[in-house]
């Protein structure tokens with residue numbers, strides 16, 4: 001399996017975040033990236049490493065998901081913030097346009113004129129997603145990694161005959177599934193999997209997987225512990241992208257991910273949330289839900305599957321409350337290989353914070369996928 005990475009993903013390195021009111025060292029660290037890469041290099045299965053080009057033009061793909069004002073904001077926010085006296089550690093909001101506070105829906109407030117601190121709350125929903133001097137560079141690199149992986153996937157899928165499903169791993173950081181069109185949060189700035197889905201739609205051709213509006217069908221399977229509120233939001237009214245998420249309740253991001261959220265308008269029925277309880281979800285419970293998810297994706301009949309790969313469902317994860325094991329992750333990979341029976345899959349890295357076993361857990365999913373018969 002090809003593994004796409006970029007050393008530029010390492011340059012994003014915030015000092016701290018605020019969790020439960022406490023200032024703690026930033027959990028979504030460059031070390032996460034290094035241990036995953038190392039574990040895949042050590043693997044007996046052959047992973048072929050490909051470094052994504054920093055020169056890869058991604059603008060059009062970035063804008064297929066994100067609002068241009070938001071992209072400009074992420075690019076320039078740090079300088080404007082420091083200029084305005086903000087802490088050099090990075091841009092972090094202190095006030096949010098809470099629905100009960102919002103006054104600008106009627107257009108009375110010109111958001112382009114807001115102070116840097118006010119824009120921070122407008123474009124970010126938590127205290128864990130600072131924009132540092134290097135954040136934009138790394139977030140762009142993560143998109144370059146994702147798109148390079150998608151190109152490899154489409155090429156390999158067309159070339160392959162019958163040796164089983166093609167998989168490619170995009171080793172991305174910062175992650176993406178909490179980011180919406182004009183919103184960051186949960187360590188995410190640009191939604192890598194959403195950009196992947198739009199890119200794959202632009203490449204796919206098979207008429208059998210084309211929906212009524214004639215866009216190729218893509219399934220996004222989100223197995224991160226947290227609900228991918230951003231991904232859900234981006235495709236909520238879109239029947240061509242089926243979003244399926246397994247995630248913990250009750251937990252962050254708290255306000256999204258109920259089973260009753262099933263899509264809107266033409267997208268009704270094309271969002272599937274499978275919330276699972278904290279503390280009592282282990283390998284067996286998780287795999288039962290995952291098999292159901294895979295079955296639904298099979299019914300949908302996607303051209304490609306995009307996996308939001310989080311391993312923060314691990315039993316020892318410091319911020320999460322599921323009980324998956326490393327052996328369980330092999331079975332998770334095997335179950336995903338059965339999604340869409342032979343459909344190409346791009347795995348895109350999201351969360352996972354127990355450093356000691358992080359690499360082994362990612363490797364277990366990918367090897368489980370590769371060796372599934």
Ligand code: OKS
Nearest residue numbers: 126127128186224226252351
């Ligand atoms: C609190 C945020 C803490 C949890 C962030 C979760 C990130 C993650 N402000 N998402 O999948 O792993």
Ligand code: ZN
Nearest residue numbers: 224225226351
């Ligand atoms: Zn997560």
